[in-house]
Amino acid sequence: MADKPTLTTTAGAPVPDNRNSLTAGPRGPLLLQDYQLIEKLAHQNRERIPERTVHANGWGAHGTLKITGDLSRYTCAKVLQPGVETPMLARFSTVAGERGAADAERDVRGFALKFYTEDGNWDLVGNNTPVFFVRDPYKFPDFIHTQKRHPRTNLRSPTAMWDFWSLCPESIHQVTILFSDRGLPVSPMHMNGYGSHTYSLWNHSGERYWVKFHFKTQQGHKYFTNAEAAEVIGHSRESYQEALYGAIERGDYPRWTMQVQVMPEKDADKMPFNPFDLTKVWPHGDFPPIDVGVMELNRNPDDYFAEIEQAAFSPSNIVPGIGHSPDKMLQARIFAYADAHRHRLGTHYEHLPINAPKCPVHNYYRDGEMNTTGCRTGNPDAYYEPNSFAGPIADPRAKEPPLAISGDADRYEHSEGNDDYSQARALFNLFDDGQKERLFENIAESMSGVPEEIIRRQLGHFAKVHPDYADGVRVALGIR
């Protein structure tokens, strides 16, 4: 007994018996004053929290980001200076499946990173694709509804998916990636990550650069065909968890090369396409990727719930030297995530150890449910601002350079003048014959049961990307 800790109540008192209920006589009934039994059952009732509304199924690990390149002329962000090493957390996910869904499903993968920098947490909440299905946030909730279950059948609905995509041609680039090999990686370690949006970097001279972040897998790209994935799921629904957890336990640490593409602020106006449009990449030929550093995952969480399920990533978390951009999708996300966290985890979700910055935190927020820190000003008399009691004050050095904006406030048709097809064509042209065949087959398979009118509408979009694309899908569908 002596070498084992004593089991206690949550209030710290020793528990005399954790196996036999308190009863009137050996056969019962139970007595209400068996408070430990009541507490045990009550705790179990509260073990689940709301799952993420999207990206509910995920896998994560701790690691480090080491900067090996030199971005100092673009940014004053301490986390991006040469030689700096920053502890970080990564969470990968599928988008549509609920918690516990099979890992090896065809879907976009989330690639969420939290860097615990000395200037606060920087979160880069991206995907394994450089683009997205829509470019206006008004469409996001509708898009997600098409990925989730049908209200009546309670099944996923290929009709809803293809109906939406065929009515939103801006989705064709991302749809092409989703149904290509990269739409079903064998593990989180065998895929790239992309910040996807255009963000910004700024330096102490007040210069701003637009930037795209990329994380290139050093494990190489590996994918499952649909048939291979079905086989894997038949054996294990947790193939990603097994692969990531297992690799890190073995000391086989996965790594990604961090790269950026950089564009001077003023050049955005000269681009033939809108560089803030999330359905577009910046061609590498025009904006060559620059190596920045290496991200390595090297520690498994000790408690999945505390460190991965309770992790709260948000594009609103930026640090001095890194900023947002006019991308409308990004701006909506700046609001959406912290709001989701307050609902999912509570007002003070940033008090949770996994979300807490590893630098001093001072603010005037007070009270509230599950407040674990009290007012964080460092002085109980300084609980409002301005004050005469040495309470924390703002630091103007953290201010971004001013951003010139112009234009009439209006609801602008986002599809107007937008070329939805060229970049999807550039991608299609990168595929070899085998990749094209698998693309056609994957699409045809997913269109099973979809009304012909919707299929024909979508074939029209494939044809605008490339006639071979539409023909290939038509053949795979067995239609003319």
Ligand code: NDP
């Ligand atoms: P490049 O040929 O210079 O860039 C090709 C990029 O495409 C590389 O990053 C490569 O990623 C990636 N790629 C190569 N094969 C595939 C594939 N089978 N499926 C998905 N991605 C692949 O051309 P551009 O920069 O002009 O881009 C052409 C097209 O490539 C784009 O329209 C876009 O669809 C896709 N792409 C472009 C990216 C960009 O940031 N410019 C990023 C990712 C994709 P890797 O090095 O990992 O093999």
Ligand code: HEM
């Ligand atoms: C998760 C909203 C677009 C990547 C989430 C969550 C919400 C959300 C509410 C759940 C957060 C939580 O409960 O913790 C939105 C909205 C979008 C949008 C409103 C568009 C307007 C995107 C885009 C990307 C992305 C474009 C990638 C480029 C992710 C990832 C997660 C996530 C990776 C999971 C984060 C984690 O691992 O905890 N999103 N999203 N989302 N989203 Fe988005």
